[in-house]
Structures are given as C-alpha cells and as structure tokens.
Amino acid sequence: MAGAAAQALPGAAGPVRAPLFRSLVERMEDGGRWVILDLGPARPENIDLFGRFRCRLEIADLADDLDALVPPEEAGEEWMRERMEDALPPRNPEPVDVVLCWDLLNYLQPAALPALSSRLAARGLPGTLVHALVAYRDPLMPALPGGFCPADGEHLVRRNAAPDERPAPRYSPEELGKAFREFSIERAILLGNGMQEFLFRL
Amino acid sequence: MFERGRKDGGETAPNPGESRSTGAPAAKPARAAGSGSGEMAVIGRSIRIDGDLQGEEDLRIEGRVTGTVKLVNNSLTIGKEGEIHADVYAKAITVDGVMEGDLFGAEQVAIRRNARVKGNITAPRVSLEDGAHFKGSIEMDAEAVEAALGKQGATRKPAPVASSSPSTAKKEESAA
Numbered sequence: 396m397a398g399a400a401a402q403a404l405p406g407a408a409g410p411v412r413a414p415l416f417r418s419l420v421e422r423m424e425d426g427g428r429w430v431i432l433d434l435g436p437a438r439p440e441n442i443d444l445f446g447r448f449r450c451r452l453e454i455a456d457l458a459d460d461l462d463a464l465v466p467p468e469e470a471g472e473e474w475m476r477e478r479m480e481d482a483l484p485p486r487n488p489e490p491v492d493v494v495l496c497w498d499l500l501n502y503l504q505p506a507a508l509p510a511l512s513s514r515l516a517a518r519g520l521p522g523t524l525v526h527a528l529v530a531y532r533d534p535l536m537p538a539l540p541g542g543f544c545p546a547d548g549e550h551l552v553r554r555n556a557a558p559d560e561r562p563a564p565r566y567s568p569e570e571l572g573k574a575f576r577e578f579s580i581e582r583a584i585l586l587g588n589g590m591q592e593f594l595f596r597l
Numbered sequence: 598m599f600e601r602g603r604k605d606g607g608e609t610a611p612n613p614g615e616s617r618s619t620g621a622p623a624a625k626p627a628r629a630a631g632s633g634s635g636e637m638a639v640i641g642r643s644i645r646i647d648g649d650l651q652g653e654e655d656l657r658i659e660g661r662v663t664g665t666v667k668l669v670n671n672s673l674t675i676g677k678e679g680e681i682h683a684d685v686y687a688k689a690i691t692v693d694g695v696m697e698g699d700l701f702g703a704e705q706v707a708i709r710r711n712a713r714v715k716g717n718i719t720a721p722r723v724s725l726e727d728g729a730h731f732k733g734s735i736e737m738d739a740e741a742v743e744a745a746l747g748k749q750g751a752t753r754k755p756a757p758v759a760s761s762s763p764s765t766a767k768k769e770e771s772a773a
Binding site (some may be wrong): 422428434436438439445446448449450451452453454455456460484487554 | 639680708723724725727729730731732733734735736737738739740
C-alpha cells in the first residue's frame with residue numbers, strides 16, 4: 396500500500412519502502428531495551444512508532460545547528476569535533492544502540508562527517524548501528540533537510556520538502572566508508588526514491 | 598500573585614504591578630480550586646518566580662519560573678507566554694511555551710506545536726505535535742519510567758536510569 400505510493404524524486408512526499416529500516420524495527424521487536432539517537436527533528440510519527448518498544452529516544456535535531464557546523468577555513472579536525480560534540484545531546488551513561496541519520500549527511504560539510512562519526516562512536520559500543528538515508532541517484536535535492544519520518548515500520552516519508560533545490564553531494568559508499576572510519580558498512584540499498592539506504596555498524 | 602483562570606484556557610491579563618523574584622523556596626498557590634474543579638491557578642505573564650514552586654492544585658504558567666516546580670497530584674500547563682527554566686514534576690504536563698529542564702509526568706506529558714523544549718521527558722505517555730521544537734530525550738520504556746518516577750516519588754530528581762536490557766553486544770550477537 397505505502398510502497399505503491401513511492402515517488403521517483405528525493406523531494407517527493409510519498410512513502411518509500413526502506414528494507415534496512417524494516418530490519419531495524421524487527422530487531423527492536425525482540426523486546427529488549429534500546430537507546431535510539433535520532434539526529435533529525437522531533438516528529439510525532441517517530442514517537443508513535445518507537446513508543447511501541449522499550450526504548451529511550453534521544454532527539455538531537457542537528458538540522459537546527461547546521462550553520463554552527465560549517466568550519467572556518469583554518470579550522471582543524473579538533474574544532475569540528477568540538478562543535479559536533481556541542482551540537483549532540485549530552486552523553487548519557489547508557490550507550491546508544493541505534494542512530495537515525497535520515498537525510499542529514501547530505502547537508503553536512505564533508506569535513507563534518509568524520510567528526511560526526513567520531514562523536515557517535517564515543518556514544519556507542521561495538522554493535523551500535525547507524526541507519527542513514529543519503530541522496531544518490533539524482534543530482535538535485537531539496538535546499539533544506541526535509542526530515543524523514545516513518546510512515547509505518549517499513550516505509551519512510553519526507554515531511555515538508557523545501558520548494559527550492561540545491562546540488563546533492565551524492566556521496567558514494569566508498570566516500571562514506573572513509574568518512575565514517577569508526578564504522579563499517581553492513582549493508583547499502585538503493586531505494587525507490589533514488590536515495591541510498593545505509594546501515595553502518597560500529 | 599496567583600489568578601484564577603478557566604481551565605479551558607482564555608488568555609489571562611497580566612498583573613503589571615506584581616512581580617516576585619526570590620531565592621527562597623515554596624512559592625505556593627494560596628487560593629484556587631483543586632484538581633478537577635474546572636479551575637486552575639494562573640501565574641500571569643508579568644510574574645517571575647525564582648525558587649521552588651509547589652502546590653495542590655492545577656496550575657497554568659504564563660510567566661517565568663526558574664528553580665523547581667512540583668505539583669505531585671495536579672496538572673501543569675506551561676502556556677504560550679510561559680518560560681520555565683526548572684525541573685518539573687506533575688501528574689500531567691502540557692507545554693505550549695518555552696521549557697528548559699527535565700519533565701517528570703506521572704501520567705503524561707504533551708508537547709504542543711508552539712512549544713520549544715530542551716530537556717528530558719520521563720512519563721508513561723508522551724505526545725508531541727508537529728511543529729514543536731524539542732531537543733532532549735524521551736524515556737519510553739515503561740519499566741524505566743516506573744522506576745524513575747517511583748524512585749524520585751515526585752520529590753527529588755532521579756539518578757540516570759540504568760539499562761535493564763541485554764547489552765548492545767548481546768543484541769549484535771542475536772542479530773547476526
């Protein structure tokens with residue numbers, strides 16, 4: 396039903412089937428406790444879905460901090476790591492099990508990606524998963540991050556796509572693998588909306 | 598300093614002459630109907646409270662409160678004009694204004710579309726309207742919520758909730 400409504404453009408509003416997201420939800424159905432770090436904005440749909448499970452949902456809303464994460468020319472890796480640490484929620488004694496990174500990587504400067512990887516790794520343990528959606532097929536994407544949210548346990552949908560467009564970075568799996576050096580790519584799938592779905596493992 | 602207001606929430610006129618800032622604890626509502634009566638106490642837009650706020654009646658805050666808010670058996674509404682920098686304990690909490698601090702709702706916490714919240718939420722039921730700004734964590738594990746609310750008994754802040762689940766490594770094992 397929802398899958399049939401999948402659209403061809405990254406900015407499309409229709410739900411898209413996301414098999415790796417489905418696999419995450421299935422893992423959560425084991426009944427254990429999960430700590431989820433959502434890098435996107437707070438969405439009622441996320442709370443509705445994850446409220447079904449035993450979990451703590453941490454919401455970072457990093458899109459709000461994109462301007463602060465643009466490094467000045469002279470900035471080094473340490474500067475970037477510090478800004479990223481400030482933008483993320485305070486570390487909790489309980490490690491993060493799953494990170495949701497829907498669309499955000501497209502809007503971060505390439506220099507910010509290793510810093511994000513490093514700060515996420517510091518919040519996780521071996522086995523921590525990062526689920527990411529990255530623009531891949533189409534050269535343009537909405538000018539602002541739209542904030543994906545679950546349509547159900549298997550489909551994701553973009554909310555409030557910006558009318559303007561900008562070039563998409565179209566990171567390859569190799570580029571992302573290099574930037575996310577603390578993680579390995581467990582699986583990557585090209586979705587019906589032209590985005591690449593990634594599952595990274597710490 | 599407290600006004601009586603309808604629970605269905607019309608805007609309450611400010612009290613320009615009334616302002617209070619104190620480091621002393623216990624700014625306590627004095628004359629207002631109790632929970633379920635259809636009325637609630639209101640802290641108006643011009644009121645500032647710095648300290649511990651406790652009470653036995655429903656309360657709507659349109660002013661600014663810094664410190665701690667405890668309404669163990671009652672509801673708290675942070676109105677559109679309200680600005681809270683405090684940890685809040687109440688039976689039910691609705692946020693429509695600015696909130697910075699941790700929220701402990703024995704029954705529920707509702708974040709409305711105009712709200713801007715930075716902090717952590719612990720409650721058995723949490724709702725959030727589209728458009729609301731929220732940064733922080735939401736404890737959605739019923740066991741952890743019960744433990745946290747039980748521990749602090751709505752009178753003190755709980756220690757961080759320890760994981761009662763298999764570790765990530767165990768999850769990794771089972772998922773492989």
